Amino acid sequence: MDVEKAVRDLERTLGPSKVDTSAATRDGCARDDSPFAGKIPAAVVFAKDSADVAATLAVCQSHGVPVTPRAAGTGRTGGAVPVEGGIVLATSTMNRVIEIDRKDLVAVVQPGVLLGEFQELVEKEGLFYPPDPSSLKTCMIGGNVAENAGGPRAFKYGVTREYVLGLEVALMGGRVLRTGKRTVKGVTGYDVTSLLVGSEGTLGVFTEITLKLVHAPTEVATVLALYPDVRAAAAAVERVVENGIVPRCLEMMDEDTLEAVRKHGVSVDARAKAMLLVEVDGRHAPLDAILEALGNVLTDGAIDVVAAQDKAQQARLWEARRALSIATRKLAKYKLSEDVVVPRSKIVTLLDRSAAICDREKVRHLAYGHAGDGNLHVNFLWNDESEKPQVERAIEGLMRATVELGGTLSGEHGIGLSKRAYLPIEQGSDLIGLQEDLKRVFDPGGLLNPGKIFPTGHGAC
Amino acid sequence: MDVEKAVRDLERTLGPSKVDTSAATRDGCARDDSPFAGKIPAAVVFAKDSADVAATLAVCQSHGVPVTPRAAGTGRTGGAVPVEGGIVLATSTMNRVIEIDRKDLVAVVQPGVLLGEFQELVEKEGLFYPPDPSSLKTCMIGGNVAENAGGPRAFKYGVTREYVLGLEVALMGGRVLRTGKRTVKGVTGYDVTSLLVGSEGTLGVFTEITLKLVHAPTEVATVLALYPDVRAAAAAVERVVENGIVPRCLEMMDEDTLEAVRKHGVSVDARAKAMLLVEVDGRHAPLDAILEALGNVLTDGAIDVVAAQDKAQQARLWEARRALSIATRKLAKYKLSEDVVVPRSKIVTLLDRSAAICDREKVRHLAYGHAGDGNLHVNFLWNDESEKPQVERAIEGLMRATVELGGTLSGEHGIGLSKRAYLPIEQGSDLIGLQEDLKRVFDPGGLLNPGKIFPTGHGAC
Numbered sequence: 001m002d003v004e005k006a007v008r009d010l011e012r013t014l015g016p017s018k019v020d021t022s023a024a025t026r027d028g029c030a031r032d033d034s035p036f037a038g039k040i041p042a043a044v045v046f047a048k049d050s051a052d053v054a055a056t057l058a059v060c061q062s063h064g065v066p067v068t069p070r071a072a073g074t075g076r077t078g079g080a081v082p083v084e085g086g087i088v089l090a091t092s093t094m095n096r097v098i099e100i101d102r103k104d105l106v107a108v109v110q111p112g113v114l115l116g117e118f119q120e121l122v123e124k125e126g127l128f129y130p131p132d133p134s135s136l137k138t139c140m141i142g143g144n145v146a147e148n149a150g151g152p153r154a155f156k157y158g159v160t161r162e163y164v165l166g167l168e169v170a171l172m173g174g175r176v177l178r179t180g181k182r183t184v185k186g187v188t189g190y191d192v193t194s195l196l197v198g199s200e201g202t203l204g205v206f207t208e209i210t211l212k213l214v215h216a217p218t219e220v221a222t223v224l225a226l227y228p229d230v231r232a233a234a235a236a237v238e239r240v241v242e243n244g245i246v247p248r249c250l251e252m253m254d255e256d257t258l259e260a261v262r263k264h265g266v267s268v269d270a271r272a273k274a275m276l277l278v279e280v281d282g283r284h285a286p287l288d289a290i291l292e293a294l295g296n297v298l299t300d301g302a303i304d305v306v307a308a309q310d311k312a313q314q315a316r317l318w319e320a321r322r323a324l325s326i327a328t329r330k331l332a333k334y335k336l337s338e339d340v341v342v343p344r345s346k347i348v349t350l351l352d353r354s355a356a357i358c359d360r361e362k363v364r365h366l367a368y369g370h371a372g373d374g375n376l377h378v379n380f381l382w383n384d385e386s387e388k389p390q391v392e393r394a395i396e397g398l399m400r401a402t403v404e405l406g407g408t409l410s411g412e413h414g415i416g417l418s419k420r421a422y423l424p425i426e427q428g429s430d431l432i433g434l435q436e437d438l439k440r441v442f443d444p445g446g447l448l449n450p451g452k453i454f455p456t457g458h459g460a461c
Numbered sequence: 462m463d464v465e466k467a468v469r470d471l472e473r474t475l476g477p478s479k480v481d482t483s484a485a486t487r488d489g490c491a492r493d494d495s496p497f498a499g500k501i502p503a504a505v506v507f508a509k510d511s512a513d514v515a516a517t518l519a520v521c522q523s524h525g526v527p528v529t530p531r532a533a534g535t536g537r538t539g540g541a542v543p544v545e546g547g548i549v550l551a552t553s554t555m556n557r558v559i560e561i562d563r564k565d566l567v568a569v570v571q572p573g574v575l576l577g578e579f580q581e582l583v584e585k586e587g588l589f590y591p592p593d594p595s596s597l598k599t600c601m602i603g604g605n606v607a608e609n610a611g612g613p614r615a616f617k618y619g620v621t622r623e624y625v626l627g628l629e630v631a632l633m634g635g636r637v638l639r640t641g642k643r644t645v646k647g648v649t650g651y652d653v654t655s656l657l658v659g660s661e662g663t664l665g666v667f668t669e670i671t672l673k674l675v676h677a678p679t680e681v682a683t684v685l686a687l688y689p690d691v692r693a694a695a696a697a698v699e700r701v702v703e704n705g706i707v708p709r710c711l712e713m714m715d716e717d718t719l720e721a722v723r724k725h726g727v728s729v730d731a732r733a734k735a736m737l738l739v740e741v742d743g744r745h746a747p748l749d750a751i752l753e754a755l756g757n758v759l760t761d762g763a764i765d766v767v768a769a770q771d772k773a774q775q776a777r778l779w780e781a782r783r784a785l786s787i788a789t790r791k792l793a794k795y796k797l798s799e800d801v802v803v804p805r806s807k808i809v810t811l812l813d814r815s816a817a818i819c820d821r822e823k824v825r826h827l828a829y830g831h832a833g834d835g836n837l838h839v840n841f842l843w844n845d846e847s848e849k850p851q852v853e854r855a856i857e858g859l860m861r862a863t864v865e866l867g868g869t870l871s872g873e874h875g876i877g878l879s880k881r882a883y884l885p886i887e888q889g890s891d892l893i894g895l896q897e898d899l900k901r902v903f904d905p906g907g908l909l910n911p912g913k914i915f916p917t918g919h920g921a922c
Contacts, residue, residue: 103703104804126705148648159646161655162623177892183802185620185834186869187609187659188876188887189914190896194622194655198648215705242564244587244676244744283705284751285743293745341644343565373646408647415649426649431638434902435651441898453650 003042003086006063010045010087013055020044029070029080029088033135035336036078036417039085041068046093050168050176050207056089057205057448058174066447067172069201071111071143074135076337077416079147079200083451089205091142098208100125105213106165106182111142111206128216130157130248133412134325142206148198150412152249152321155372156281157214159412161197168208169196172443182210195438200414201449203442217248217281221291222314225298225305226272230254230367232301233274234348237371239297240278241344245290249279250372251321254351257328257368261320264327268320271303276371277321279314324368332364332381336391336418338398342407344374350405354378357397361390375411399425415453423455464503464547467524471506471548474516481505490531490541490549494596496797497539497878500546502529507554511629511637511668517550518666518909519635527908528633530662532572532604535596537798538877540608540661544912550666552603559669561586566674567626567643572603572667589677591618591709594873595786603667609659611873613710613782616833617742618675620873622658629669630657633904643671656899661875662910664903678709678742682752683775686759686766687733691715691828693762694735695809698832700758701739702805706751710740711833712782715812718789718829722781725788729781732764737832738782740775785829793825793842797852797879799859803868805835811866815839818858822851836872860886876914884916 011019020026021043030038042065047053060067066086073080082088095112102125109118116137122129132151133139139149145167150159166180180186180193196203227233233252240250253261255273262268268275276298280290291307298305308314329335342350351367358365358380369376378398380391399409399422409419409426423432436454439446472480481487482504491499503526508514521528527547534541543549556573563586570579577598583590593612594600600610606628611620627641641647641654657664688694694713701711714722716734723729729736737759741751752768759766769775790796803811812828819826819841830837839859841852860870860883870880870887884893897915900907 101804103699103806105702106804148652150646150648154646159648161652175891177895178889179892181802181869182867183804183835183869183872185611185615185802185831185836185872187620187873188870188880189884189892190660190664190899191609191622191655191658192892192896192899194652195899197652199651203651215707238564241566246676246744282746283707284754285746286750289747290745341642341646343562343567343644345564370646374644375646406643408642408644409649411644411646412648419649423650428639430636431640431650431653434638435653437902438651438653438656438899441895441902 002063003065006059006065006087007043009059009063010043010056013059014045014052018046018048018052020046029090030082032073032075032078032080034076034078034081034416034418035334036081038081038083041082041085041088044088044090046090048093050170053089053091053170053205053207054174054176056087057170057172060087060447061173061445064445064447066450068449069205071140072138074139075143075147075416076413077418079414079416079452081417091205092140094207097121102127107211107213109141109209109211111140111209113141115139115141115144122213123216126216127213129163129211129213131160131163141209145197145206145209146199146201147414152251152370155250155370156246156248161194163212164193164197164209165212166210167193167196167206169204169206171204172448176207180210184212198414200416200452202439202452215283218283219287220279220281221287221307221309222317223278223294223298223305223307224317225276226269226303227274227301228271228303230274230351231348233276235301236276236298237347238345241372243293243297245293245297247278247280247372249277250370251277252371253320253324253368254366256366257324260327260331260366261323264323264330266320266323269304275320277317328366328379333383336380338378338395339375339411339413340378340398340402340407340409341373341375341411342402342405346405346407347371347374347376350376350401353401354398357394357401361394363391363394373411396422417452420453420455463524464526467520467526467548468504470520470524471504471517474520475506475513479507479509479513481507490551491543493534493536493539493541495537495539495542495877495879496795497542499542499544502543502546502549505549505551507551509554511631514550514552514631514666514668515635515637517548518631518633521548521908522634522906525906525908527911529910530666532601533599535600536604536608536877537874538879540875540877540913542878552666553601555668558582563588568672568674570602570670570672572601572670574602576600576602576605583674584677587677588674590624590672590674592621592624602670606658606667606670607660607662608875613712613831616711616831617707617709622655624673625654625658625670626673627671628654628657628667630665630667632665633906633909637668641671645673659875661877661913663900663913676744679744680748681740681742682748682768682770683778684739684755684759684766684768685778686737687730687764688735688762689732689764691735691812692809694737696762697737697759698808699806702833704754704758706754706758708739708741708833710738712738713832714781714785714829715827717827718785721788721792721827722784725784725791727781727784730765736781738778789827789840794844796840796842798838798840799856800836800838800872800874801859801863801868801870802834802836802872803863803866807866807868808832808835808837811837811862814862815859818855818862822855824852824855834872857883878913881914881916
């Protein structure tokens with residue numbers, strides 16, 4: 001590996017304007033929105049098109065230099081952190097919406113398109129692109145596809161994978177492939193597209209993404225329900241699911257989360273120690289029947305249930321949920337948000353187990369999340385580096401409890417660096433070995449986004 | 462390769478009762494519901510559990526003997542045809558529904574469970590498993606997963622892939638892995654489950670399947686619309702999609718299909734030269750609004766539009782669609798049904814192109830299918846072997862037209878033997894090569910279901 005030679009080669013091949021070796025840029029691209037710091041890369045390539053991406057992957061391959069792909073760098077598990085330095089390959093400069101086809105309900109975008117801006121464009125056409133991770137104003141679609149991003153609306157609409165029809169992808173060494181289709185159905189060959197979605201930048205770099213769109217709902221209603229404890233709220237979640245009510249969002253917040261939100265200045269009934277925020281929508285279907293059914297199942301055991309159908313009222317109901325990320329971040333110097341998933345009937349058990357684990361390890365925690373999917377953000381909070389070992393034991397305890405309850409380590413953040421050590425808790429060595437073999441088909445030298453997903457990956461940070 | 466030794470080894474390992482070497486069974490398992498005949502296998506193993514499957518794959522690997530997995534053998538593209546003889550590995554004897562979990566909306570089944578029987582069990586619980594290939598009474602879930610089966614209800618509910626959460630799979634050589642999850646969300650590692658779904662029995666043999674269920678709709682309504690020509694019907698399909706109406710089924714039949722159905726004794730208005738059969742459903746949502754919207758967009762250019770909300774009337778409206786398979790089969794000695802998919806706005810263009818191609822090649826054809834998805838069953842009919850070359854030219858013409866229009870070769874039948882020669886029309890050699898590399902990760906010796914999907918596969922039949 002000769003990074004300096006690779007940088008000179010990249011400057012010659014791509015032109016120096018696309019290869020940024022300034023300290024500020026390199027520093028900025030050594031981290032993402034996780035607590036992990038990588039090794040500062042030798043250069044950051046800002047690709048303008050798929051040829052630039054392919055050329056970068058060819059040059060790095062020939063010099064044996066590691067490449068870490070990066071869209072917006074808003075990931076939570078270190079997926080965009082350059083563990084081994086090398087080159088960061090940024091696709092944030094490939095930000096064109098190539099096509100929005102109203103008739104075929106298809107969009108074609110480059111990976112650097114901001115999710116929020118794309119959604120606005122799509123909604124102007126009366127269409128809808130549902131995935132809505134909380135970073136939607138700052139995250140980019142390339143990263144969403146790499147991590148298979150979710151969000152509150154996944155309960156009804158599914159995650160990013162459900163919307164990716166086809167990909168143009170550049171592989172290590174510089175080959176560019178097209179996978180998938182432009183049609184909603186298709187079973188021609190293996191589903192390479194689904195293999196690439198959620199592969200966390202370890203198999204290839206997306207240069208063009210074909211997405212499925214749906215028509216925008218014409219009716220939306222929001223319901224807020226307050227409970228005396230999280231058990232009552234979780235029971236209400238189970239009743240929603242059991243009655244076959246499919247809200248687009250079904251969000252839960254526990255006592256400590258509500259307390260954080262109150263401290264942040266959002267007014268929430270003092271008696272409430274758990275909250276559900278539920279949103280239903282429809283098209284060519286009035287919401288009266290579903291709101292009535294929802295009212296019936298939410299009311300039991302609740303302190304209060306409030307519904308809103310106009311936008312101003314809806315925004316008020318969303319206030320606590322929206323404040324949540326900032327409000328909880330203020331609680332301690334360090335915060336790590338996990339995103340485990342359990343079968344929906346196991347939510348209360350997991351919350352009980354988390355509380356017991358955190359009591360034992362003396363770690364402060366709180367929980368909220370997409371309860372309808374069983375996807376909970378258990379947040380660990382600490383103020384001093386010296387507490388790190390007990391936090392790590394608590395996280396491992398949470399992972400073990402999750403898997404024992406039939407769950408999975410990650411619902412939407414990915415494994416990245418933060419959970420790779422826990423992968424063997426969920427997956428057998430045969431399955432991990434098979435995935436490593438699949439990785440080798442795409443990247444025999446292990447140069448593309450090294451150190452991610454697999455516990456035996458290259459150097460930690 | 463020593464098939465005789467492998468058979469003796471299998472008899473010893475599994476016990477002779479599971480290894481059937483009778484001529485009748487071996488003959489029966491040399492074909493499926495496609496026009497292809499394979500080489501008669503030396504034996505058919507009827508596996509009772511995953512250990513039997515693993516042992517068979519271990520024995521065959523050690524003797525270098527090809528294995529062709531088989532569930533019900535109802536596939537349309539030769540996926541279960543043993544091109545090289547060897548051993549047929551039947552999972553039809555693994556037919557237990559292990560679990561239906563009403564709370565978590567999950568079912569666990571063995572691969573030999575009949576789809577229709579499973580759907581009945583699920584519906585008794587008030588739940589719903591949507592995929593509905595026309596063979597649903599005779600096909601098995603293992604085959605559905607291998608081929609990623611669809612059906613009319615895919616327009617609203619998606620295909621089999623959308624319902625497979627996790628798999629237990631035995632690989633060539635005898636390793637048994639668990640992939641995926643039991644939760645609706647999960648991004649832990651690569652999506653190996655999606656790679657296996659639709660892999661046509663070439664990567665592994667499913668021994669247990671974890672499926673997502675949904676709640677059964679409480680309201681269903683059926684609408685039949687008749688048109689003076691297929692162009693008017695296709696325009697109505699486009700209006701349905703453009704207006705964001707999402708029926709669960711949106712089926713189209715062309716003039717020749719209606720003629721076949723009439724000959725079969727089903728009464729259809731003589732003026733009608735195209736038919737749409739549309740079904741909408743809902744839960745906690747009355748259908749009045751969607752039926753009104755549907756009525757508005759179907760009526761334009763229609764001869765007649767009829768709606769039915771009770772079961773008897775609905776069955777009458779479905780009569781033509783249900784008769785279709787038998788009715789069209791009577792039209793000629795040979796029939797081959799393709800299942801190409803085009804973007805929905807290209808349906809009329811594809812029908813025009815098919816007609817021109819068949820005129821030129823003097824091949825009789827008709828078309829029907831899942832118009833909402835752009836998934837058309839173009840059927841080629843012929844009576845004499847001597848017509849085969851012109852039929853093949855017509856099929857190739859259809860495939861080229863489909864790809865030129867932005868479509869894909871197969872929407873639900875798979876590639877198997879019947880379409881493998883056409884794969885390069887749609888996919889580049891790099892993508893085909895990558896898939897062959899993925900195949901080698903699972904089956905380095907190329908012994909599992911050889912000759913399928915890839916144009917350069919082992920011996921044709």
